[in-house]
Amino acid sequence: MNKNDFRSITCASCLQRKENLLSGISDTELMQMDNHKGCSFYKKNQSLFLEGSFPRGVFCIHHGKVKIYKRGEEGKEQIIHIAKEGELIGFRAMFAENKYSVSAETLEESTICFIQKDDFLSLLDANPTLRNRILKEMSQELSDRAEFITNMAQKSVRQRLAFSLLLLKEVYGEKPINLSREDLANFVGTATETLIRLLKEFKEEGLVETNVRKIYVSDAKRLLMLVGN
Amino acid sequence: MNKNDFRSITCASCLQRKENLLSGISDTELMQMDNHKGCSFYKKNQSLFLEGSFPRGVFCIHHGKVKIYKRGEEGKEQIIHIAKEGELIGFRAMFAENKYSVSAETLEESTICFIQKDDFLSLLDANPTLRNRILKEMSQELSDRAEFITNMAQKSVRQRLAFSLLLLKEVYGEKPINLSREDLANFVGTATETLIRLLKEFKEEGLVETNVRKIYVSDAKRLLMLVGN
DNA sequence: CGAGCGATTGAAAAGACTCAACCACCGTGG
DNA sequence: CCACGGTGGTTGAGTCTTTTCAATCGCTCG
Numbered sequence: 001m002n003k004n005d006f007r008s009i010t011c012a013s014c015l016q017r018k019e020n021l022l023s024g025i026s027d028t029e030l031m032q033m034d035n036h037k038g039c040s041f042y043k044k045n046q047s048l049f050l051e052g053s054f055p056r057g058v059f060c061i062h063h064g065k066v067k068i069y070k071r072g073e074e075g076k077e078q079i080i081h082i083a084k085e086g087e088l089i090g091f092r093a094m095f096a097e098n099k100y101s102v103s104a105e106t107l108e109e110s111t112i113c114f115i116q117k118d119d120f121l122s123l124l125d126a127n128p129t130l131r132n133r134i135l136k137e138m139s140q141e142l143s144d145r146a147e148f149i150t151n152m153a154q155k156s157v158r159q160r161l162a163f164s165l166l167l168l169k170e171v172y173g174e175k176p177i178n179l180s181r182e183d184l185a186n187f188v189g190t191a192t193e194t195l196i197r198l199l200k201e202f203k204e205e206g207l208v209e210t211n212v213r214k215i216y217v218s219d220a221k222r223l224l225m226l227v228g229n
Numbered sequence: 230m231n232k233n234d235f236r237s238i239t240c241a242s243c244l245q246r247k248e249n250l251l252s253g254i255s256d257t258e259l260m261q262m263d264n265h266k267g268c269s270f271y272k273k274n275q276s277l278f279l280e281g282s283f284p285r286g287v288f289c290i291h292h293g294k295v296k297i298y299k300r301g302e303e304g305k306e307q308i309i310h311i312a313k314e315g316e317l318i319g320f321r322a323m324f325a326e327n328k329y330s331v332s333a334e335t336l337e338e339s340t341i342c343f344i345q346k347d348d349f350l351s352l353l354d355a356n357p358t359l360r361n362r363i364l365k366e367m368s369q370e371l372s373d374r375a376e377f378i379t380n381m382a383q384k385s386v387r388q389r390l391a392f393s394l395l396l397l398k399e400v401y402g403e404k405p406i407n408l409s410r411e412d413l414a415n416f417v418g419t420a421t422e423t424l425i426r427l428l429k430e431f432k433e434e435g436l437v438e439t440n441v442r443k444i445y446v447s448d449a450k451r452l453l454m455l456v457g458n
Numbered sequence: 459c460g461a462g463c464g465a466t467t468g469a470a471a472a473g474a475c476t477c478a479a480c481c482a483c484c485g486t487g488g
Numbered sequence: 489c490c491a492c493g494g495t496g497g498t499t500g501a502g503t504c505t506t507t508t509c510a511a512t513c514g515c516t517c518g
Contacts, residue, residue: 070375072383073457080375095361096368102375131360132324138367139325145374146299146309146331152381153418154301157474181497189382191475196498212483212497228302386506410465420507425466441465441515459518466513473506481498488491 016086048104064110176214245315277333293339405443
């Protein structure tokens with residue numbers, strides 16, 4: 001989309017919304033939300049929020065990709081999740097009435113809306129369907145993270161890379177995976193050099209194709225076998 | 230407590246409940262819950278539920294400890310969490326209307342109550358305070374797991390052991406940590422042999438004392454420094 | 459008292475990391 | 489227009505942590 005069009009985005013017309021957590025809310029609520037929300041254009045590598053700061057609302061990705069990460073010792077990033085269009089981010093810390101435990105930053109040019117904390121909470125209060133969706137969403141994420149932990153603990157870097165590529169394929173859909181080697185390494189949980197070497201092996205084995213930053217998964221089936229389990 | 234007393238446990242009189250997610254519910258609701266809940270005695274190493282099965286309600290630990298784990302490739306366990314008295318378990322999968330993504334098993338003799346799915350859901354529906362607590366709880370767990378992932382990805386086994394011991398110290402309170410070497414290894418995310426060797430080092434460095442299965446943390450401060458970050 | 463499981467130790471092998479150097483591409487400013 | 493600097497990507501070599509496998513020990517329970 002044209003980067004100057006973002007002011008015209010309304011929740012009512014937003015195709016992303018129709019598919020996401022915020023589907024199934026009433027027209028009145030929609031209108032109310034539209035009046036209160038803000039929508040901005042973000043350049044690549046712009047920060048949405050930082051670990052340790054206090055949430056003032058939730059972000060709704062209209063277009064683009066956002067990495068959710070945590071800094072470990074020495075400041076090394078661990079990417080926990082890569083959010084795509086349609087996803088709501090930053091509501092967990094808001095519920096916990098706590099600081100953000102993770103940071104969020106765009107991976108590419110994005111348009112992202114912002115809904116104030118109070119507006120969102122009152123929406124939640126009034127809307128049992130939304131509540132249930134949020135609960136369900138959080139449960140799913142909890143489950144995903146349990147798997148993530150298990151993978152980290154038990155799988156080799158090679159297996160984790162295979163797993164991550166399959167995950168990212170879902171996130172990027174038609175388009176090729178487009179991440180810096182460092183970000184990919186920080187997602188897999190390994191050193192950049194190791195990642196590069198393994199990626200080269202995968203390429204030689206015909207599992208993926210690469211073109212500079214872009215990665216095309218060419219044999220998902222074999223990758224899946226590689227993951228094991 | 231005497232293992233035959235468990236039939237007399239009521240939510241109304243339960244000291245655990247007063248501290249946990251289920252505090253702040255009305256007397257009527259309490260009574261209703263008491264009429265519907267069941268309470269059982271569990272031996273050590275008894276299963277509460279298995280990954281892949283469907284939830285039929287939530288468990289409330291009155292006394293004892295429960296490991297929440299996931300099986301990875303080759304069937305190796307990864308312990309995600311160790312729940313203690315007062316904790317509610319198994320509600321995530323219930324919200325997600327999905328199979329359990331993890332399994333739960335007692336680590337010691339325990340008394341655990343069970344609340345039917347429908348009863349719990351209607352309680353939730355009627356009780357905004359409870360709802361908010363659950364949201365908050367889940368948010369906190371999401372945050373814990375992000376940290377867990379980051380630790381797994383970036384810290385050495387030695388650091389993870391230090392971290393785990395500190396966590397377990399909280400769980401066990403006054404009492405010494407009491408886990409098999411294998412369970413501890415599966416929590417830290419390492420091989421049993423490696424765990425034993427590191428534990429020996431910790432003992433030699435005066436960080437912990439051990440007595441068969443029991444582990445006493447003797448220098449929490451130094452352990453914390455070891456964890457780094 | 460014997461079986462069996464959990465705990466422990468040793469030695470060797472493997473996987474992954476670190477460090478250092480080098481390359482390639484890109485935008486900038488002279 | 490080209491040299492320059494910088495960033496991100498790649499490669500090599502050596503090191504170290506951690507795993508694996510095998511063997512032994514020791515306690516507990518029947």
